[in-house]
Amino acid sequence: MPRKPRLRSGSGVTLHEIGLAAGVSAITVSRALNSPERVSEALRNKILETVDRLGYVPNRSARSLASARSRTILVLVPSLTNTVFIDTLVGVEEVLRVAGYQMLIGNTHYSASEELQLLRAYLEHQPDGILVTGLSQPPEFGAILEKLGIPAVYMMDLTDDGRLCVGFSQEEAGAAITAHLLARGYRRIAFMGAQLDERVLKRLEGYRATLHAAQLYDAKLEFLDPSPSSMQMGAEALERLLREHPDCDAVFCCNDDLAIGAIAQCHRLGLAVPDRVAIAGFNDLQPAAWTTPALTTVATPRNRIGAEAARLLLERIAGLVISAPRQDLGFAVVARGSS
Amino acid sequence: MPRKPRLRSGSGVTLHEIGLAAGVSAITVSRALNSPERVSEALRNKILETVDRLGYVPNRSARSLASARSRTILVLVPSLTNTVFIDTLVGVEEVLRVAGYQMLIGNTHYSASEELQLLRAYLEHQPDGILVTGLSQPPEFGAILEKLGIPAVYMMDLTDDGRLCVGFSQEEAGAAITAHLLARGYRRIAFMGAQLDERVLKRLEGYRATLHAAQLYDAKLEFLDPSPSSMQMGAEALERLLREHPDCDAVFCCNDDLAIGAIAQCHRLGLAVPDRVAIAGFNDLQPAAWTTPALTTVATPRNRIGAEAARLLLERIAGLVISAPRQDLGFAVVARGSS
DNA sequence: TTGTAAGCGTTATCAA
DNA sequence: TTGATAACGCTTACAA
Numbered sequence: 001m002p003r004k005p006r007l008r009s010g011s012g013v014t015l016h017e018i019g020l021a022a023g024v025s026a027i028t029v030s031r032a033l034n035s036p037e038r039v040s041e042a043l044r045n046k047i048l049e050t051v052d053r054l055g056y057v058p059n060r061s062a063r064s065l066a067s068a069r070s071r072t073i074l075v076l077v078p079s080l081t082n083t084v085f086i087d088t089l090v091g092v093e094e095v096l097r098v099a100g101y102q103m104l105i106g107n108t109h110y111s112a113s114e115e116l117q118l119l120r121a122y123l124e125h126q127p128d129g130i131l132v133t134g135l136s137q138p139p140e141f142g143a144i145l146e147k148l149g150i151p152a153v154y155m156m157d158l159t160d161d162g163r164l165c166v167g168f169s170q171e172e173a174g175a176a177i178t179a180h181l182l183a184r185g186y187r188r189i190a191f192m193g194a195q196l197d198e199r200v201l202k203r204l205e206g207y208r209a210t211l212h213a214a215q216l217y218d219a220k221l222e223f224l225d226p227s228p229s230s231m232q233m234g235a236e237a238l239e240r241l242l243r244e245h246p247d248c249d250a251v252f253c254c255n256d257d258l259a260i261g262a263i264a265q266c267h268r269l270g271l272a273v274p275d276r277v278a279i280a281g282f283n284d285l286q287p288a289a290w291t292t293p294a295l296t297t298v299a300t301p302r303n304r305i306g307a308e309a310a311r312l313l314l315e316r317i318a319g320l321v322i323s324a325p326r327q328d329l330g331f332a333v334v335a336r337g338s339s
Numbered sequence: 340m341p342r343k344p345r346l347r348s349g350s351g352v353t354l355h356e357i358g359l360a361a362g363v364s365a366i367t368v369s370r371a372l373n374s375p376e377r378v379s380e381a382l383r384n385k386i387l388e389t390v391d392r393l394g395y396v397p398n399r400s401a402r403s404l405a406s407a408r409s410r411t412i413l414v415l416v417p418s419l420t421n422t423v424f425i426d427t428l429v430g431v432e433e434v435l436r437v438a439g440y441q442m443l444i445g446n447t448h449y450s451a452s453e454e455l456q457l458l459r460a461y462l463e464h465q466p467d468g469i470l471v472t473g474l475s476q477p478p479e480f481g482a483i484l485e486k487l488g489i490p491a492v493y494m495m496d497l498t499d500d501g502r503l504c505v506g507f508s509q510e511e512a513g514a515a516i517t518a519h520l521l522a523r524g525y526r527r528i529a530f531m532g533a534q535l536d537e538r539v540l541k542r543l544e545g546y547r548a549t550l551h552a553a554q555l556y557d558a559k560l561e562f563l564d565p566s567p568s569s570m571q572m573g574a575e576a577l578e579r580l581l582r583e584h585p586d587c588d589a590v591f592c593c594n595d596d597l598a599i600g601a602i603a604q605c606h607r608l609g610l611a612v613p614d615r616v617a618i619a620g621f622n623d624l625q626p627a628a629w630t631t632p633a634l635t636t637v638a639t640p641r642n643r644i645g646a647e648a649a650r651l652l653l654e655r656i657a658g659l660v661i662s663a664p665r666q667d668l669g670f671a672v673v674a675r676g677s678s
Numbered sequence: 679t680t681g682t683a684a685g686c687g688t689t690a691t692c693a694a
Numbered sequence: 695t696t697g698a699t700a701a702c703g704c705t706t707a708c709a710a
Contacts, residue, residue, distance in 0.1 A: 014702095014703055026681095027680080028679090031679095031705095043680085057459075059704070061409065063704055063705075064400035065398070066686055067706080080429050081425060086419055086420060089419065093419075093446065105442075124396060124397050125441075231629045264630070267631040268631075286596070287570065363697085364696070367696060379696090398686085400688090401686070405689040
């Protein structure tokens with residue numbers, strides 16, 4: 001005599017009940033749904049019909065608990081308001097969805113400590129794998145993944161230290177756009193950087209190296225602000241830059257937002273772009289093509305980075321041999337009117 | 340004699356093991372963590388110390404299964420690349436996170452059928468509640484929620500049919516910006532609409548009603564395209580509009596993207612904004628303030644909508660009495676240089 | 679090909 | 695205040 005009925009969750013229909021209705025055992029129903037080839041066709045059809053009729057909805061918690069696999073991937077991004085990472089997430093989602101995996105999104109707000117905290121919090125979900133933005137997590141981060149044996153793929157940048165990564169060289173990209181400005185004849189090229197996360201700093205390194213090589217580097221032309229990027233900041237920084245260094249003839253902004261603000265400010269100040277000052281951005285977001293003049297920038301394969309990273313992670317989880325642990329998806333300088 | 344050790348998931352440390360190490364039962368450990376006031380202080384401290392020392396990570400699947408509560412909220416949005424919904428998600432996340440709830444994001448791609456499909460798919464997670472964008476889901480949608488008793492809050496728009504909703508009147512907002520253009524003296528005001536989702540159509544209704552009232556309505560001034568919105572579309576539509584209707588003196592674009600493309604195209608065509616043609620957008624995204632001239636638009640409280648909707652849903656889940664099932668968060672016409 | 683039994687880690691129930 | 699026991703719904707291991 002059963003004694004303790006408990007609160008049921010969800011639709012209330014269980015594998016066991018489907019089995020009763022179809023005249024088979026629960027495990028056969030499970031097999032009919034998850035490995036159909038292991039159940040005779042007649043039985044399978046009968047079961048699937050019953051599943052449909054009763055509106056059975058599998059319980060993912062029970063499944064995770066029994067199988068020790070959550071089919072869940074944690075994705076950590078520095079920001080949700082920055083389109084760059086949204087594009088990446090969209091790429092991730094497209095791949096995971098098809099594979100039956102669930103994406104959990106953690107917003108680190110560009111903070112290493114929040115990133116660690118989020119990782120710990122999301123561990124409750126027993127993620128089967130993790131997608132991380134950038135390479136510079138605190139040491140505990142890697143230690144936790146190591147200890148729990150959770151596979152990870154690092155997005156947006158490249159490394160040779162053995163970690164799986166999908167991205168492009170931030171430093172080379174910074175160098176390339178700087179070289180483009182040099183090639184166009186600009187000589188007093190400033191750098192405008194916000195947030196100063198690892199990617200911005202690498203672009204800065206590329207900028208420095210290129211100008212050094214051309215013997216045109218001048219530290220005074222670097223505008224660096226650790227606060228979050230905005231068009232407002234781009235506008236203010238441009239004004240200050242030109243006031244303090246009137247001979248500045250070009251600005252490499254670390255992202256399109258700053259660049260859009262800078263161009264707008266040029267309009268307000270009555271300065272011709274690119275004749276008085278050239279402006280270049282980074283990322284090639286949609287608005288970059290619609291400023292006046294259109295913005296020269298660096299196109300980055302954000303969507304593909306997300307998709308490829310997800311694919312790589314799933315391969316890793318499936319235990320496949322990873323032929324290319326380091327996927328360089330490249331970038332492209334897009335020359336438009338602003339330079 | 341135990342016979343079947345199975346694969347363990349996660350960190351491997353369980354409540355039971357913490358209990359063993361601390362000399363108490365598993366259930367006491369559970370209580371120490373979840374309702375500390377029900378465990379004596381001495382024991383509690385000892386337990387918490389052990390939890391820390393062994394690095395215990397709760398297993399959310401087991402918890403959901405046993406408690407019949409997933410602490411998970413499904414959030415359905417039409418798009419992830421549209422900043423409007425990202426802002427909403429950020430508001431949702433801020434509230435859910437603090438409350439210990441997990442957010443599952445479903446991207447419907449503006450499709451009713453995908454929306455239904457996503458709902459079905461995410462039912463596996465036994466969500467405790469759902470946040471939905473818009474009011475016009477297919478009938479089965481409501482039927483499923485009803486049948487399973489899943490509470491829902493509808494975002495971005497308002498209704499009086501009893502559903503919980505948080506938003507503002509899309510129609511009134513469309514009317515308000517149209518009235519603004521009228522007040523500035525424009526008489527041949529066009530409407531430019533993309534995507535044609537329910538919100539755009541309601542803004543269109545507001546536009547029509549206002550122009551009808553002023554006896555200035557002209558159906559030929561409506562540009563409607565069901566394909567996704569883009570700056571490109573705004574540029575092309577503006578050119579066509581002015582070619583076919585040279586007397587058009589203002590355009591209400593259903594969103595800022597179209598408006599930004601339209602303004603850019605005016606620059607390319609050498610048309611003065613707003614003297615030759617005024618442009619107004621909708622949403623007040625960041626770039627709206629940085630076009631030349633700056634864009635007149637309608638500011639919408641997206642972040643607050645997300646946060647309030649989440650709060651309302653949590654109250655509903657907690658079984659609290661809902662005093663205001665309909666929360667009108669309003670909007671504001673932001674008059675800038677483009678009109 | 680199908681079924682039985684046990685176990686996944688947690689919480690609800692009831693008892694002490 | 696603490697604990698024993700069963701139950702949540704599913705899948706693994708093993709047997710038929």
